[in-house]
Amino acid sequence: MTRKRRRLIAVLVGMGCLGVAATLVLSALRDNLVFFYSPSDIKAKGAPQGRLLHIGGLVEQASVEHEPDGKTVDFRITDGSNTVAVVFRGPLPDLFREGQGVIAEGKLDGNGVLRADSVLAKHDENYMPREVVNALKRSGHWQEGGTPPTAVGQAKP
Amino acid sequence: MIAELGHFALILALLLALLQSSVPLIGAARRNYAWMTLGRSTAVAQFVLVAAAFAALIHAYVTSDFSVQNVFENSHSDKPLLYKITGVWGNHEGSMMLWVFILSLFGAAVAWFGDNLPPALSARVLAVQGMIGTGFLGFILLTSDPFHRLVPAPLDGRGLNPVLQDPGLAFHPPFLYLGYVGFSVAFSFAVAALIEGRVDAAWARWVRPWTLAAWCALTIGIAMGSWWAYYTLGWGGWWFWDPVENASFMPWLVGTALLHSAIVVEKRDALKSWTILLAILTFSLSLVGTFLVRSGVLTSVHAFAVDPRRGLYILLLLLVAIGGSLSLYAWRAPALKAGGLFAPISREGALVLNNLLLTVAAAAIFWGTLYPLFSDQLGGPKLTVGAPFFDIVFRWLLAPLLVAVAVGPLLAWKRGDLLAALQRLWAALAAAVVVGLVGLYIAGGGPILAVLTLALAGWMALGALSEWAERVRLFRASLAESGRRARHLPRAQYGMTLAHLGLAVTLAGIAASAWQDERIEIMNPGDDVPIAGYTLHLNSVDKVQGPNFTAERADVTVRKGDSVVAEMHPEKRFFPLQQMSTGVTAIKTNLLADLYLALGDSDGKGGWTVRAWWKPLVPWIWIGAVMMALGGVVSLSDRRLRLGVAARARVPRGARAAE
Numbered sequence: 001m002t003r004k005r006r007r008l009i010a011v012l013v014g015m016g017c018l019g020v021a022a023t024l025v026l027s028a029l030r031d032n033l034v035f036f037y038s039p040s041d042i043k044a045k046g047a048p049q050g051r052l053l054h055i056g057g058l059v060e061q062a063s064v065e066h067e068p069d070g071k072t073v074d075f076r077i078t079d080g081s082n083t084v085a086v087v088f089r090g091p092l093p094d095l096f097r098e099g100q101g102v103i104a105e106g107k108l109d110g111n112g113v114l115r116a117d118s119v120l121a122k123h124d125e126n127y128m129p130r131e132v133v134n135a136l137k138r139s140g141h142w143q144e145g146g147t148p149p150t151a152v153g154q155a156k157p
Numbered sequence: 158m159i160a161e162l163g164h165f166a167l168i169l170a171l172l173l174a175l176l177q178s179s180v181p182l183i184g185a186a187r188r189n190y191a192w193m194t195l196g197r198s199t200a201v202a203q204f205v206l207v208a209a210a211f212a213a214l215i216h217a218y219v220t221s222d223f224s225v226q227n228v229f230e231n232s233h234s235d236k237p238l239l240y241k242i243t244g245v246w247g248n249h250e251g252s253m254m255l256w257v258f259i260l261s262l263f264g265a266a267v268a269w270f271g272d273n274l275p276p277a278l279s280a281r282v283l284a285v286q287g288m289i290g291t292g293f294l295g296f297i298l299l300t301s302d303p304f305h306r307l308v309p310a311p312l313d314g315r316g317l318n319p320v321l322q323d324p325g326l327a328f329h330p331p332f333l334y335l336g337y338v339g340f341s342v343a344f345s346f347a348v349a350a351l352i353e354g355r356v357d358a359a360w361a362r363w364v365r366p367w368t369l370a371a372w373c374a375l376t377i378g379i380a381m382g383s384w385w386a387y388y389t390l391g392w393g394g395w396w397f398w399d400p401v402e403n404a405s406f407m408p409w410l411v412g413t414a415l416l417h418s419a420i421v422v423e424k425r426d427a428l429k430s431w432t433i434l435l436a437i438l439t440f441s442l443s444l445v446g447t448f449l450v451r452s453g454v455l456t457s458v459h460a461f462a463v464d465p466r467r468g469l470y471i472l473l474l475l476l477v478a479i480g481g482s483l484s485l486y487a488w489r490a491p492a493l494k495a496g497g498l499f500a501p502i503s504r505e506g507a508l509v510l511n512n513l514l515l516t517v518a519a520a521a522i523f524w525g526t527l528y529p530l531f532s533d534q535l536g537g538p539k540l541t542v543g544a545p546f547f548d549i550v551f552r553w554l555l556a557p558l559l560v561a562v563a564v565g566p567l568l569a570w571k572r573g574d575l576l577a578a579l580q581r582l583w584a585a586l587a588a589a590v591v592v593g594l595v596g597l598y599i600a601g602g603g604p605i606l607a608v609l610t611l612a613l614a615g616w617m618a619l620g621a622l623s624e625w626a627e628r629v630r631l632f633r634a635s636l637a638e639s640g641r642r643a644r645h646l647p648r649a650q651y652g653m654t655l656a657h658l659g660l661a662v663t664l665a666g667i668a669a670s671a672w673q674d675e676r677i678e679i680m681n682p683g684d685d686v687p688i689a690g691y692t693l694h695l696n697s698v699d700k701v702q703g704p705n706f707t708a709e710r711a712d713v714t715v716r717k718g719d720s721v722v723a724e725m726h727p728e729k730r731f732f733p734l735q736q737m738s739t740g741v742t743a744i745k746t747n748l749l750a751d752l753y754l755a756l757g758d759s760d761g762k763g764g765w766t767v768r769a770w771w772k773p774l775v776p777w778i779w780i781g782a783v784m785m786a787l788g789g790v791v792s793l794s795d796r797r798l799r800l801g802v803a804a805r806a807r808v809p810r811g812a813r814a815a816e
Binding site: 003006010013014017018021024025028029031032033034035036052054066069071090091092093094095 | 391539738739
């Protein structure tokens with residue numbers, strides 16, 4: 001085999017591997033995109049059932065209920081205009097509380113209740129997920145530089 | 158006063174960096190020796206000035222000088238001294254100071270150890286270092302001045318985010334930055350080589366120790382961050398595919414590839430332009446990492462700055478550095494002479510496979526991390542890429558790599574014999590089967606993927622050991638002969654074996670997480686909860702007073718049968734200053750498994766949510782990482798890699814036969 005030919009084969013094999021890898025990556029990506037919805041988005045456009053999605057907003061005041069088993073928590077996420085009910089079984093983050101901005105990840109069931117696998121509330125008292133801020137802005141419940149309405153006067157632990 | 162001196166030192170450092178990035182470069186082009194050597198003195202002077210500025214900032218923190226805005230915002234007089242110091246880099250301005258400090262440290266190190274570099278190469282390397290320094294010093298002075306004064310000075314500070322008040326996290330940034338910034342040296346060498354148009358074995362021998370040192374630090378930094386997440390966040394996870402974690406992982410992957418391809422350049426004079434490209438990419442990914450974390454484009458715990466001016470500056474810096482170096486590469490790389498030929502089945506071939514898989518994995522992570530950003534910027538839907546994406550991609554891309562790790566070192570350079578190599582690995586294959594069967598037996602069927610992964614770890618571990626046994630001709634020569642050979646094996650050889658073993662150990666730790674046991678229960682004092690053969694008994698939950706927090710502290714007795722194994726005290730701390738609460742988990746480890754307790758909320762009726770996990774082999778994840786880093790250090794101590802030796806003549810052929 002000549003040097004040129006050998007190089008050609010090497011390049012072709014390399015390209016083939018890269019092609020396989022790219023296909024794998026892209027198909028895996030398509031299956032694992034998690035779209036973000038605000039409660040108003042779901043009301044307006046609906047959201048697919050049985051697909052993993054993120055719902056973000058503020059935890060509605062006086063909506064958090066612990067079920068007797070001690071593991072399951074029910075609460076509602078609001079963007080000021082609409083709400084979505086969430087059922088979550090598992091450890092809540094330390095910063096989870098009413099009025100706090102959160103993102104819940106899970107699937108919607110037939111009744112439009114989000115069965116959450118995880119709830120994110122980041123470790124900073126000033127932190128508000130960007131998606132949540134935008135959702136609140138869109139529903140007209142956020143003033144630039146201001147605190148979100150539902151969080152005002154909230155009891156801190 | 159001291160703060161002003163620090164600020165002044167920074168400005169002087171910027172001026173010196175400007176000088177360093179131009180004069181030596183011109184000197185090298187014109188063969189003016191005096192101009193070339195200017196790089197070395199400015200690099201050292203720059204280090205002294207930046208160190209002085211950094212010391213001034215630390216001084217302001219230690220003395221709680223709240224007239225400095227940065228100290229006011231991030232420190233508090235009640236804070237323990239350790240966290241006053243580590244709090245320096247617990248915020249945007251301070252962490253950029255740390256970045257520049259480490260950069261100037263590396264610059265000075267190149268100048269100190271660079272005695273026997275060809276003067277033109279040394280001048281060009283230092284000039285490129287100077288350019289990076291200019292960019293970042295300018296960034297600090299223009300957009301994030303840490304010495305800004307407040308008038309009138311406040312009485313006390315706002316305190317550091319309690320989550321950051323933790324020994325594991327205190328030293329995570331310095332190690333991470335040592336890694337990120339350490340790759341700048343490889344980058345500078347690559348750019349200097351492109352300017353010169355010459356890459357040879359000596360060049361590779363120069364670059365490898367720097368890359369290795371940076372890689373070790375980055376390994377430790379990433380492991381510390383993941384360990385911190387494991388023991389603080391309170392749900393037992395240790396890796397979340399968070400954008401910021403990915404940002405540190407991408408340079409690690411490409412840096413690992415660079416480490417391996419530099420061997421080929423050194424030993425076989427091949428893969429030269431690819432190695433240059435990897436060096437550029439590694440540092441570029443470090444810069445992208447800095448950009449992702451510091452600009453606030455991705456919201457995360459780590460994103461301190463959400464000032465668009467900073468984001469814009471870093472973005473411009475990124476464009477100049479990455480765009481510039483890649484353009485230079487496109488222009489000059491074709492001029493590099495191609496080196497030795499090799500067959501696909503050979504040590505070089507195996508290293509090429511390693512490089513391909515590592516870079517593709519890094520590219521996939523890059524795509525997954527930045528895709529949401531692109532989608533958002535281009536007006537697409539808001540989305541994130543779920544963790545399963547990374548899991549799937551990683552599994553399929555890295556499985557072949559991990560299989561090959563055991564085979565590669567047994568192949569000869571230039572033309573290898575795959576069959577012969579595999580024959581020598583029969584022991585490893587047997588071990589893999591045994592480990593798999595044992596895993597299957599213990600798990601009682603269990604998740605098949607985890608069993609396979611465990612078997613793969615067994616294969617790699619035994620593969621690394623049989624490669625060593627092969628080198629010392631264990632059991633084939635007399636023991637004395639084997640001992641003699643073992644003593645004479647180069648340290649780099651031991652470094653490799655140790656690092657590959659570490660990878661196997663980490664992999665085993667990851668695989669075994671499939672068998673964890675989890676309990677989330679509401680417990681009243683006096684209740685018992687069984688987990689993995691242990692019984693947890695909650696004695697009480699008491700209020701405790703800390704230096705700057707109050708805590709609820711659970712007292713849990715762990716029994717196995719009738720004997721008490723441990724007393725564990727998970728806590729929930731409340732920091733009144735920041736109005737924040739954080740959990741402190743209790744972990745009891747025997748290095749084979751962790752018992753992990755986290756205290757949740759009170760139910761208001763005297764009961765507490767207690768989350769308990771039993772996690773087999775989980776400490777191995779970090780033990781393995783430490784072994785990998787140690788492997789790097791051992792390899793770094795190899796005489797041939799020691800910094801002064803590089804310029805000396807090549808070691809005679811006979812002494813290198815062991816490779």
